Amino acid sequence: MEANAPIVKFHSVAKRYGDGALVLDGIDLSVETGDFVTLIGPSGCGKSTVLKLVSGLSPWTTGEVTVAGQAPRQARDRQSCIFQDATLLPWLTAQANVELPMRLRGENTAVRRARAAEMLSLVRLNDARDFYPRQLSGGMKMRVSIARALSVAPELLLLDEPFGALDEMTRNHLNEELLALRARAPFTAIFVTHSVSEAVFLSNRIFVMAARPGRFQAEVRVEFPCPRRPELREQPEFQAKVNEVSRLLHQVEGVEVR
Amino acid sequence: MEANAPIVKFHSVAKRYGDGALVLDGIDLSVETGDFVTLIGPSGCGKSTVLKLVSGLSPWTTGEVTVAGQAPRQARDRQSCIFQDATLLPWLTAQANVELPMRLRGENTAVRRARAAEMLSLVRLNDARDFYPRQLSGGMKMRVSIARALSVAPELLLLDEPFGALDEMTRNHLNEELLALRARAPFTAIFVTHSVSEAVFLSNRIFVMAARPGRFQAEVRVEFPCPRRPELREQPEFQAKVNEVSRLLHQVEGVEVR
Amino acid sequence: GKKEAPSPVTGSTALIKVRFQTDWFPEPEHGGYYQALAKGYYAAEGLEVEILPGGPNAQVMSKVATGRADLGMTNGDDVIVAVARGLPLKMVAAEMQRDAQGIMFHGENPLTSLRDLNGRTVMAGAGSVWIKVLEKRLGVHFNLLPLAGDLARFMNDKHFIQQCFVTNEPYFARQRGADARALLIASDDYAPYRVIFTGNDYIAQHPDLVRRFVRASLKGWTDYMTGDPAPGNALLKKLRPDLPDDFFAYSMQAMKDYRLVAGDPKRAERIGQLSSERIERQIKLLQEIGVLDKPVAEKDVVTFRFLPDDSWPGGKRPPLDVY
Amino acid sequence: MKRASAIWGWILPVVTGAMIIALWYGVRVVTGMQSWILPTPLEVLQAAVHERQLLLAAAGNTAVGALLGFTLAGVAGWVTSIVLGSSLSLRRSLYPWLLVLQMTPVIVLTPIIVLWAGAGLPGIVTVTFLISYFPVVANMTQGLLSTDRNLVALFRMSNASRFQELLLLRVPSALPYFLAGLRIAATLAPIGAIFGEYMVGSSAGGTGGLGFLVYSYNTQIKIPALFATALTSCLLGFIFVAGVALFNWAVLHKWHDSYEQPDR
């Protein structure tokens, strides 16, 4: 896995929507190729906004954001995103929804079929392949969305609370699958979650964010070797890291709570 | 708190959507007044469907469901529901969304204002009162939805993964607020969650569900006294219960995973 | 003028196609042409005439002016106005000596002259020349309702007055039991022809076809009016299965009663005739009432050279054939 | 339950129809109106039976004009909206002029239509087209612009081309709007064709259409037959509307919320 070329770079970025209050302020971030960066912080602190800036869906107010040295919008073909909502097209079946990004890239039908089937079985939805979104449960929708994002093997993956609607086992299973995928086809990830242990299990860098305005309060480096095995979760070093992050988070939120 | 009159009763209920496969089968459930019942189980096992049957939003196929002795639809004025999605009206501000159920009940403006403000501060959204849903983050939307459901002080509260999109501290805070509310104005609750510790902390009965078709695999009674304090989470009995439920869940899902 | 090459009138040569545009759906007011068609008068002249039925917005003059039809028929005023607006057209013969437009009213509420219209409400075509004539000449003003095409209001209201064709609407109103009467709009003062006209280019290129068409058409009209109209009517009925048989008789009778086609012999009017003096008068009138915004010369609107000899006043063709 | 519902689908409009007919008779009796203003339903029916051959032939002619005009309007409306929906600049450049086209009274264009398209069928189709085109465009364009912004974000993120965004996202999500527009167009097409016949028609080639009959019955004061013509035109319209409804069902029932609402 090559490293060290910064793929995402924020240079003292601030962001406000319209003429509202500052949502992000003084954000500096440099994500190296191969990093698995996690953003964690209280609800509404601006995590999704950071991802929106990276993907060029919303303009920043001051500072500068680059992705692979380019403006974010120019670098979209390197990225794939799992949004906080499932955002499935209601007129397509689960299978067709998963195929969508490949279709947009002009992949041929056979490849699309095969890859979508593979991804659907990864998220354990083989049986729901022909269901329309309105026939899927909340968690199933989210899993289709995950399958869709993973289907294109991106260079940079943005994940906005992808596993929040899933039960623990499915969640752990998908955590592991994510790492397995990463071992096969390395990608850089920016990950948003509310689960500290998930953050520690998956990432090598965790940013703890504070709110009003959203800012990076602390960075925690997680140095466990890759590939990580499920057993890691049981080890005391792991628990220690989890506790460290939790403590930071409590500090941040303690400020937040009046 | 009066107890023992069953407020929700399922008698060997089965359910399928259209002419699809059975989604629920052989469901027997009797929720007593004052119960806090939690449903926990793999994604897609039918938890939301159970809630839909209770609220009369979807018809069951065989068996019988009654709420307070009546058909579910007749008993809707006793219920309030937090849906898995936030389902806010996009043309109303956060405040107006919270006021909505009170408006539907013909509450007068002053009462509505006051109560909505109270609920918004409970979920820590005072500052976002005038925001439209599209200006809210995912977690904020969900919190508005929670505030809305709690604003009417229902007899029976249905909660479908209300806290899934929230960070741990906000989540714990709301767990505690929920119990506090319950101590002040007792209500019966049917709660869906993926967090075992949340389930144990909040409920007196936990049903572990299995999938295909959805069914109740095990019931766990949680006998900790009420009101429960946050410190309970640190106690070994608590951890033991969590482990018990987790084990049951793993059994269930082990069957599920091919 | 240029010498016209005589064309074979009969014989083995193929018939020459001529498209003739009428101003309305096929009706007895077009009887002469259908008679000519039915009796083979056109064929006898070497013409294969196609009668293009009109309808609302038939745009007869534009069609002829742009070559979408070779000849057409309409109210004589219209041709004068059209020429003033720049359409390259000329009248070549009169189809009727008097335009058939009239005013229809109930017998219970009679009009004796057009002056009686003053202050009334009349359903009539907005912008019609005759309305302006009444206003300017007689000082008659009335409230105008647009001509929507229905007779129901007439039937429902004994005071209702509307524009009509004297050959047409009164029949149906009477059929339904109304005592419908009609007053011809044309008078000594204001007497528009109904004319056959064609484009200047067509005159220049096919003068002979024009002559033959006029000759055959007038023959058809003469035959239709004085002989047995059955052949022409048979053609018409095929095209208009919706019209009752009696109607044809009524129309014919009206054309005769009002001396529409051949005019009044006492004034030396004859079938097909176009009088230079009358047209001059008409142009002057139109100018006077402000319909023509620029002067028009008689020679721009009419040519007399295609009139058969016997259609000239006194039966003699004038020596000059300047137009 | 499904079955009962289907039966009610027939019974209810028939009951209302009966009430309307009763009202109709009532109006006749109370106002003492004559049958040349408002014939009774029975008279209309008798006239319809009596004139059935003329009516049928005319309806056939009108149907051809209406169908061609409608199809043209649907297709052209679809294409235009896609062009308009594809870029703000195009929308700004063209939409005002489309409005001009829509708002120019057909009566003014009649001479041009007759001369360019020709009287009879081509002119009638043109008029029908002009009348039913804009509702499709207006609706479909609104639909294209109302696409869920989260889905648009998905497409933008996936680096979809403008064309893909339009074709794979905006067009399907605008379908309910398009179909509402098409439904309006379907009701406009037959009256558009009749109006066309009334304006630029000619009776060339037979009986002419229903518009011609309207003229004819109007001058002949055959008012019951006139109403029978209107009835025929409604029936024709219903065929169009039914066609659109079927299409609507086929396209939307699997996924659109108008086809699955929670139980009351």
Add this chain to the structure above:
Amino acid sequence: MKRASAIWGWILPVVTGAMIIALWYGVRVVTGMQSWILPTPLEVLQAAVHERQLLLAAAGNTAVGALLGFTLAGVAGWVTSIVLGSSLSLRRSLYPWLLVLQMTPVIVLTPIIVLWAGAGLPGIVTVTFLISYFPVVANMTQGLLSTDRNLVALFRMSNASRFQELLLLRVPSALPYFLAGLRIAATLAPIGAIFGEYMVGSSAGGTGGLGFLVYSYNTQIKIPALFATALTSCLLGFIFVAGVALFNWAVLHKWHDSYEQPDR
């Protein structure tokens, strides 16, 4: 950036307009067409200036009829859709008959309209109403039925009455549909009024509207003036459309996706 965008909003249609005018002249030159078929824009403008008094007075008359008819159509369309949207039975009972009303050619109803409403303004308003009513109903009804099912579930769960569900949920969520319908109605109202004047107008009390002028200029073959009349009618229409656009903005911009799309 906002500013530049506003300027482009003016420049682009003007540029297209210039192109259309160029094309117009081109057609004139190439086809050798005469001004009695297609006058040049300059001739039209000259005619407009020359006839400005007649045109202005007529436009005023037409505007009154159009505005009244439009308002009536908007309000009645709104109310009707709410009635239709409130219950399946009502929808089944009434919708087919609304279609019948919409599909009955106005030409057939003219005598009844005149008899009941009277010639002149009342009749014109009625015709305008009949023409612009249905698009509002069709669109708004589709909108009422397309409400997000999750939101409907919320209302059902909250034990909302049918009336509340309709008023607080379905009506606001149908607004974009309603407004699309209103936009169509806005373009139809002025031509509807002109058509109304053409059919049931009356010259009593003045010039009698643009419909009279159309008739009159047509008979007198004053083609440039005829086009000037069409131009006037378009300008009138633009005022209506602009009104609806403003209303649209006021009602939707705060929350509807058509007013906030992600950056490309």
